[in-house]
Amino acid sequence: xxxxxxxxxxxxxxxxxxxxxxxxxxxxxxxxxxxxxxxxxxxxxxxxxxxxxxxxxxxxxxxxxxxxxxxxxxxxxxxxxxxxxxxxxxxxxxxx
Numbered sequence: 001x002x003x004x005x006x007x008x009x010x011x012x013x014x015x016x017x018x019x020x021x022x023x024x025x026x027x028x029x030x031x032x033x034x035x036x037x038x039x040x041x042x043x044x045x046x047x048x049x050x051x052x053x054x055x056x057x058x059x060x061x062x063x064x065x066x067x068x069x070x071x072x073x074x075x076x077x078x079x080x081x082x083x084x085x086x087x088x089x090x091x092x093x094x095x096x
Contacts, residue, residue: 014042
């Protein structure tokens with residue numbers, strides 16, 4: 001089965017990720033079928049890019065995205081959505 005997940009790249013204290021389609025049996029940084037985008041944790045705004053056409057093609061073929069990649073796909077389709085951690089912080093501010 002194919003999974004759409006993140007593959008770690010970058011330096012020791014500066015992780016960046018490639019979003020890839022890979023066989024679920026392959027290791028995290030192992031063989032992959034196709035690069036679908038990237039995600040940079042250090043950037044504040046516009047910290048990821050996805051090729052939604054290719055993602056949709058893999059989803060039609062039965063690929064399952066990881067939870068993090070699924071949230072990135074939702075954010076790519078609807079740019080007004082904030083990241084999950086930003087929504088939690090906003091709710092905490094309202095309670096206080």
